[in-house]
Amino acid sequence: MLRLNQVSAQYNMLNGYVKAVDRVHFDVKKNEIFGIAGESGCGKSTLLKVMYDLISYPLEISHGSVEIHSQDKNGQTTIHTNGSIHKSWWKVISYVPQGAMHVMNPVARIKDQFFDAISKYHDKKDKKELQAEITRYLQELELPPEVLKAYPHQLSGGMRQRVLIALATFLHPDIVLADEPTTALDVVVQRGILTMLSTVQKKMKNSMVIVSHDMGVHYQITDRMGIMYAGQMIEVGPTEQIFNNPQHPYTKMLIHALPKVGDNSQKEGIPGTPPSLREPPTGCRFAARCPHAMELCRISDPARVTVGEDHYASCHLLDYGIGGGNHGAAYLTN
């Protein structure tokens, strides 16, 4: 289980701070795929770095904490907190960063990249035994073992992404983080990657966190999800509830912008742009784009309101019992 306790993180720039993550609070449970959605620049990738303990200048955590509760084979629980989570990379938590080509070493064969990343964490010190185990694992994931001999540029974008997922999951970590795993891939390849992630998660019964700006990805594979806006998590709930009963006006607008089965009407994006994270506005950060904004919204931060089982949203409208809803829609996905 992974918990974020009111976490804020910022980039410390010469001319001020970029407050990329602001008091974010949620749990990722065991045996689920949790999705994080939101427009470009809202802080999704920064939030993943915070979870993975990938913190280095100019990024710093300014408030709150991250906790991972992991269990060993004997059922003994260990709590890892930010600042020490990096000691458990690969075994307890692993990360599939954005852009498979850029994160791989272009002059090393895939086999050597596996060895470099994994050998010091693996019980099998014998190289041949480890290679046999890697080959078995690739076959289990329906990847041809020949990829081990290849250099990254000899593989397609989709295959590189599959190799990274195989690498990140080889040691069966409790938590796997994936940043935009399907971006820049064509539709058929995207579907293959999503199926692979979902299959691996079902086999390992671990937790997965998937960041994607594509709501179709969340609709297809996540169990629960959070919607980020301007560094804040403005709604968290079961994915089915987010799509069929969205509560925050921003979530509703994101959902309404999706194509639906049998609806040929023109879809429009959300008018306006998100606020700067250097000097975010007081009150609700969505107020300037919200069709329902009231005076209160520009003055005071909305509190998090429970709107259903395991479903929360932060909007002043909810204080007045004005909820959302989008019942019974079926969305077109790739």
Ligand SMILES: Nc1ncnc2c1ncn2[C@@H]1O[C@H](COP(=O)(O)OP(=O)(O)OP(=O)(O)O)[C@@H](O)[C@H]1O
């Ligand atoms: N290394 C950095 N130094 C300074 N600011 C940064 C850095 N990385 C990201 N930011 C800023 O932090 C904010 C959040 O960025 P982040 O990349 O986390 O958002 P995102 O939702 O993942 O966006 P995208 O989908 O475009 O990657 C943005 O304002 C961005 O410009």
